[in-house]
Amino acid sequence: MNDMLNTKPEFSLDEAGALLARHFGLKGTLAPLDSERDQNFKVTTDDGRIFILKIINAAEPAIESDFQTALLKHIGENAGDLPVPHLHPTLSAASLAETTSARGGVHRLRLVSWVPGVPLAQSDRSEAALESLGQMLGRFDASLRGFMHPGALRDLDWDIRKAGRSTDRLHHIADENDRALLGRFLVRFEKDVAPRFATLRASVIHNDANDWNVLVDPDNRDRISGIIDLGDALYAPVIAEVAIAAAYAGLDHPDPIGAAAAIARGFHGEYPLLEEEIDLLFDLIAMRLVTSVTISASRRTHTGDNPYLAISERPAWTLLRKLDAMQPRFATAILRHACGFEAVRGARAAGVWIEQNRKSLLPLLNRPVATYPADLVPYGDPAHPMTVNSAEARPHDAQFIWEEHCHSTGVELGIGPWGEARTVYSGEMFASRLIDGARRTRHLGLDLFMAAGTRLYTPLAATVVSVDVEQEPLGYGCLIALRHEPAGCPPFLTLWGHLAHGAIGRLKAGDRLEAGALVGEMGTAEENGGWAPHLHLQISTDTSLSATEILGVGEERYLDVWAELFPDPSLFAGMAGEFFTRSGRSHEEIVRLRKALLLPNLSISYDKPIKFVRGEGAWLIDDRGRAYLDCFNNVCHIGHAHPAVVEAMARQAATLNTNTRYLHDNIVAYAERLTATMPTELAVAGFVNSGSEANGVALRLMRAHTGRENAIVLDWAYHGTTQELIDISAYKFRRKGGIGQKPHVHVATVPDSYHAPADWPIEEHGKRFAESVADLIAALKAKGEAPGFFLAESIPSVAGQVFLPDGYLKEVYRMVREAGGVCIADEVQVGFGRVGSHWWAFETQGVVPDIVTMGKPIGNGHPLAAVVTTREIASSFNNGMEFFNTFGGNPVSCAVGLAVLDVIERQELRRNALEIGNYLIAAFRKMQMRYDVIGDVRGLGLFLGIELVSDRKTKAPATDIARAVSNGARQRGVLMGTEGPHDNVLKMRPPMIFSKRDADHLIAVLDETFMAVAAGGA
């Protein structure tokens, strides 16, 4: 340096002007510029162009000025539009000229264009300006790809790879704490960074994008207008370019990582960075500062105490202290995210895996979390007394307020959502370490509030990582971290905070927990950090963080980063998204509009109606995100929204839908498949849109075949909504609004074995009940008439899930046929394998009907229905009148019908129905032993009934209890119905995909409900 000062050029303005004219042929005004070792002049030519004339120090090795020249030339040739100094050739078209001073020193001369702009140091460093800086550096470095020069390989202390030399300069730092601070970064550097240099991409880079070398457009301060001073250019890791710019941009910046992220994002857009480069960025930023403060300190030692140097170092020290206080992995996550990478490798994949596999996760609470009536805990409202009490460390008062709320509203589970803005975190520990003056306010876990002692189970197999106790007030209390490594998913952690201390002795690091195993219990305020009892559940996709490093609350500004590092665990916990995203009209408004706009006798289930917004498998989700196990709605035969059905429907709807007057494959394919499930006699199908229409067509077939009208039907039966069907449905014509029995309608006794006279031997029930039909036929005969048909459900459902006694239909069919009538089986509720043992419930009676009608489950919710009959009856129907049904049998409906049959067969759902049905019946029978009110349990497959009686001897109906049980089950999230003339039969028809887990849930809820009802509640 001192040598360099001796050889510094000292030309006068006139001499410099003469050199300009001689070598470059230019005339103009010269103004001297600062330079430590060279001489620089700002040249304004007479024609208004501006240049810099550089007269280079005589002692500068030629290789350096050659390198500079080659560098400028390369940029000029490859990126002429880049706003950096561009070479102006000498009169002899050379890049450099040469002159000898009066003292005999040989100086090289270079003329470069002037780059206009204001130094960034004198402008606000807006985020946009920093991103623009990154872009400019990216373009600069991209233009140097493939450029090399021996001068680029010089040895510089400012080379980031040489940052470890700072260790040798540490002794110049007087303060022990300061030395320790730098030592911590140096240790990280030697251990984690330096070994990786060998494999990093390297290139010639600017290497000194400090804010005096970066120019801003004065008319648009968000735009970088140029980069100057390529004097420190060097062959170095590409990422060092970003690190150096970020180190300077972070000085006195309230959010230095945000500043670095803006630069990285801009750079990445022009010159894509690699993940492994960004992963080193935090440390490289720090090391540029370490290099800077140690070089300054060593210079100070050499130059004596220079207060200017000390002042200029202050921002670097401040930034180093801030970086030292940060969790480097969080800073890196922010930098990665800014460049579009996952905040940590695998972060997004874990979220996707949880979303895709949520149905296989086991309940975190005793029952699936979504089944509890839940409400938000008011921590998002700073003025709410519960929040105030919590923040002021009065957990019992907070708990009391919450319990009162639960008591008055029926809520059982409190939810503190992920991402909620909370002011409850008031302590110093919640000050941001990333952003000056900011606080951490956004909740990064999910809180579940229930009573202390509530047991908590892991939804997924896990290994215990740690079991800690945090003592700080408003900390976690007992805290457990689990590691999950499901197949096909990057590992992730779950954090369970505020637990009872009982877990401490029971679990230790390394323990293996199977899915569904107990993790712990919610702790009391005394052991959970001083909160109303709740679980703080959090996911960390960064598995290298320890339980206490995981950030429970984060800065709002980086919520999108936290969302990847600590994703919302609500799906993992088993919540439905609808809890958080409520949509559509209120219940009250819908009820009002229904009243105003719809037929007033369109009924609504339950006094407090439910608004469902989504169905999924055996579950229905309401508009508040509560999940109900659907054990009633047998239309969703193979589960709500079955993807195979949805896909078949969508594919065909997107291709063609039209009526049956044109040829199409689907209708014949479906008729072939449907009739193949039936006895061979039943060979001809007709397609319609509802069970009522199917029964209507059945009656037309019957009339065409017999020419008769007389009906024999079972009491308390329902067959459809048209007037002619109401007329033959005793359940309708006998009850309120009905106009009584028409003369052609003859009603037989329901063959209900449970209510058979006690003196009938069980094996005679079929025959004895059939006598009721015999009597009706005899009465007709006496009048000189005969039955046209006998119509019955193969398992009378509305009559109370009545299973026909053995031999009943055989006997009745024989008599009806002898009298010239046809036999119609209504399989609208009971068909399609619901009974498990057979496709059709009539098969359990060993009969073959003449006509079978079907609907409800046939299309899994799509309006499709069918009637199937014999060739003989079909030909009677073919009497010249066209059979046309606009929608019946259309290509979309038939595609749906085919998909349903496929799924029943492929997923072996009949076998499932039988197995699960038997399991449920056995469990109900066990319950029957404990609850006297259960008079009879009956069922086959997944068609089930429990008859409730107030006296097992008299079998007097326990109608109120049946209603209370049905309502109680609904309260507990399970849907069932009541049926029978006295509404005392609990009716269950769960979907055919009902699993053992679903069955266990139903059993548990029913048991709990019976217990509550027995105790006088519901």
Ligand SMILES: Cc1ncc(COP(=O)(O)O)c(C=O)c1O
């Ligand atoms: C046994 C039975 N048959 C026929 C029907 C009429 O079917 P839909 O409502 O599709 O017209 C029903 C409807 O509940 C039914 O339960």
